[in-house]
Amino acid sequence: MNEVSTIAVVDDDGAVRASLTGLLETLGYRVRAYASGQELLADRDLQSLHCLLLDMHMPGLSGTETRNRLDEWGIVLPTVYLTAHGDIPMAVEAMRRGAIDFLQKPYQLTALIEAIRRAVRSCGAQRDSLARRAERAQKLARLSPREKEVLALLAQGLGNKAVANALGIAVKTAEDHRAAVQR
Known part of the structure; x- marks a missing residue:
């Protein structure tokens, strides 16, 4: 993608949000940080995001519930799950539902950076595919x-x-x- 990618960080831990925001900005990304799934879902500009770093366990909506809501709304947003309390069934379910990665806190920096890069590439490919599909639908309508x-x-x-x-x-x-x- 030629544009600067915008990453959403959703974690109820302020220190984690601040740490991830600093890291991602250093890597050249724009960052929007949210303290909860509800806060993310209240954002009316979700289509401008390229990747979602999503904590699994948060008060209110869990990471899974937040992702489900985005799916219901048709939001194409590659997701990297972060959790301090994950297990194998949780990771398998997240991956089965399309997660780019599922990382345990404390995560390895290189694994996180690679997961984000894959997510951003995936977002570009998904959006290109959606654009081609929309173009075909317009041609068909004509x-x-x-x-x-x-x-x-x-x-x-x-x-x-x-x-x-x-x-x-x-x-x-x-x-x-x-x-x-x-x-």
């Missing part, structure tokens, strides 16, 4: 009803002649519709 019929037949593997026969149109017309679909 197709005429006939072009959508042609597309459906092409997706079934039919050639121009078979499409023309299926729709009762000239082969040249089928070719023109195919060209419009491919633009």
Whole structure:
């Protein structure tokens, strides 16, 4: 990503938030620190975040509950979980649900930095994929009803002649519709 990435740090321990904020700013990231999951969820600019460092055990919403809420809202935000009290089933569940990493406190600095870098790369790839998907949806919405019929037949593997026969149109017309679909 060419832009400076913004990392959200969510931890109820002020010392941990301050330490992570200092480290990440030194590495060139922008940081937004939150004392709770509720505080994060109240932020109306979540789409500008690139990575979430999320404590698992916090008063109020846990890390898992916070992540679940973000998922419900459709927020694409690669997550690195941090916990002082984790266990294997918790780590497996976090990874199964798409976590970039699950780190025990005190974490190894190199492991944390690498997890953040993977998360930021993942965010870029996910957002690029979403942008391509949105572009395809816009193109699909612009197709005429006939072009959508042609597309459906092409997706079934039919050639121009078979499409023309299926729709009762000239082969040249089928070719023109195919060209419009491919633009």
